[in-house]
Amino acid sequence: MSGSGARRWSARALVAELGDWSTPDLPLYGQLADRISRIIDNGTIQHSDYLPPARSLASALALSRHTVEATYDALRAAGLVASQQGSGTWCTSARPPRRTPTRTFPRHYPALSEPALDLQVASLPAHPLVARSKTATCRFIKPHLDNHGYTRTGIDQLRSRIAEWFAEHHVPTSPDQIIVTSGATQGLLLACASLPPRAMVAVENPTCPMLLSTQRWHRLRLRALPSTEQSWEQVEQCSAGFVTPAYRNPSGWCLPEARAGELARAAKRAATLVVEDLALIDLRLDGPPPATVAARAPEGNVLSIGSMSKLCWAGMRLGWVRAPHSLVEALAELKGMLDLGTSVDVQLQAAWLLERRDVIAADRVRTLRERRDVLVEELRRELPDWTFDVPDGGVSLWAGLPEPVADEVVAAGRRRGLAVLSGKAFDVEGRDNRHLRLPFVQPPEVLRAAVRKLAKIVDARPAT
Known part of the structure; x- marks a missing residue:
């Protein structure tokens, strides 16, 4: 049962926190359960907090009591709340061990009446060179066939090319700081998995849906940063800050150079991990080159994530993480737990393509x-x-x-x-x-x- 210091949420307070919670592709109780689970995930509703009685919440939302009871049933089934007759319903803040990533995109689309x-x-x-890379690198795989083929951190040729890529972006890097991943998404997953359970992390808002899903899957508590003028004081209060300095998805916004330096200094003061997504940095259409946090703190506590997806082809599923030497081994162990190594032939293709990146x-x-x-x-x-x-x-x-x-x-x-x-x-x-x-x-x-x-x-x- 809930502890004595728990907050008791009134129906009015919870309705204010819910905001606009409609999601077209779910039944009504599922929409409400999805929204409440998000509020639990971000730490607003905390362990042992009481939810309002079903009757009062139904009245406040102009819903039937049956709908709210079905919502609470769904939250109980997900392991997020517990109930006891006469005591009410309270947050348990614990999902079952086998978790399902938070759904970001609709499960399906209705049949379209016209070509989509x-x-x-x-x-x-x-890019046309992707097809050429397959045949051009066939001869390079022969030396790799004499060993087991597991490349936990990546093959040497590719790690060297990626280190050169970072150097071109003014981030001095040695190949042993690079971990090759199966896409940038796996890099984000490694960053999230390296944090303690229920750690508070600062996240730009708006941001990439896949990042939000990955963070919620790891049960991290999210603190939204404003869309442009971030408050680095919030980052200093968190275990990590996730930023996209170059052409952020979805807004295309760039982090000004001075602000990148401020973030690097703030993170150093608070020993906060900075995770920067550089997947779009090579796609500069106008304006000055975008800044990176790692360039302002090359020896700092910064993970820089890149990818072949936007530059060459998303179907390659190849990315990378640049990490400080102190974190490389821990991240490599996490990578090995996921897939033991990224496909060698795809790594050879990526090395060949990066030589032609200009x-x-x-x-x-x-x-x-x-x-x-x-x-x-x-x-x-x-x-x-x-x-x-x-x-x-x-x-x-x-x-x-x-x-x-x-x-x-x-x-x-x-x-x-x-x-x-x-x-x-x-x-x-x-x-x-x-x-x-x-x-x-x-x-x-x-x-x-x-x-x-x-x-x-x-x-x-x-x-x-």
Whole structure:
């Protein structure tokens, strides 16, 4: 049973914390359970806190008591709450050992009435050199066939190429600081797994949905940082701070150089781990080169994560982590527990491609700049009251709607053959209903058609 010092949540207080909790692809009780579980995950509802009685919460939400009781049943089944007759329902803050990652994207989409315009995924198709890399590296695999093939931290050729990549971004790096991973996502997973259970971590808001899912799966407590002007005091109060200095997904925002230095100093003062995602750093379309935290603290407590996905092809599933020497072995042990090593032939391809990264990056930048400009032009013409900053790099634009109707627009788009993600997927609290992420990775004709379809959806809405 709950302890005597526990907070007793009133229905009114919980409703205020819930905010906009609707999720179109779940039943009503599931939507409410999903939202309450997020509040438990981020530490707002803490261990031993009491939830309000089902009757009072149902009244406050204008729901049936049966719906709230079904919600509490779902939370009990997930191991998040417990109940006792006459005592109420309280938070246990413990899921079963076999956890399921927090769902970020809808499980499925309804059948589309027209050919789909897919603006969900923010990655380009494979660069032409990816196909060539497969045949070009066949002869290089022979020396590796004489051993077991397990490469916990990666093959030497690739680790050296990645160290050179960091040096080009003004981060002095030795190959033994590199751990090759199965995509940047595995790098984020290693960073999260290195933290103590229920550690408080600072997270940019909005941010990458996969990062949020990984952090919640590890039961980390999330503290949202404002979208642009971060308060590093919050980072100093956390075990770790997760940042994307270069062209953050979804907004395309960059961390100013001075702010990167401030973050490095703040993290050093508090012995806070900084985890920076550099997967998009090579996709600079305009403006000065983006800053990195590791460049300001090359010997500091900074994990820098990179990937081949945005530059070359997401299908390669190859990334890397640069770590201080003090953390390399611990992260390598975690990596070995996951998969014993990334595919050797894919590592050889990556090393070959990184030798040609300047050519590949130039091609990608030309393509993305053209498509970004098409998207910006269409939005300004078709949806002039939508707001956005033109990103200097990356692969997506963060479009602000004049009203909080992003979910409604997304649902209408699905029915009309347009797939796009609303701001809720990128929001730490899952509340943002005023934004859509619009990647500009599709060909110009697809982008034009998608924006015109969005304009028709908006025009068809009843006036408010």
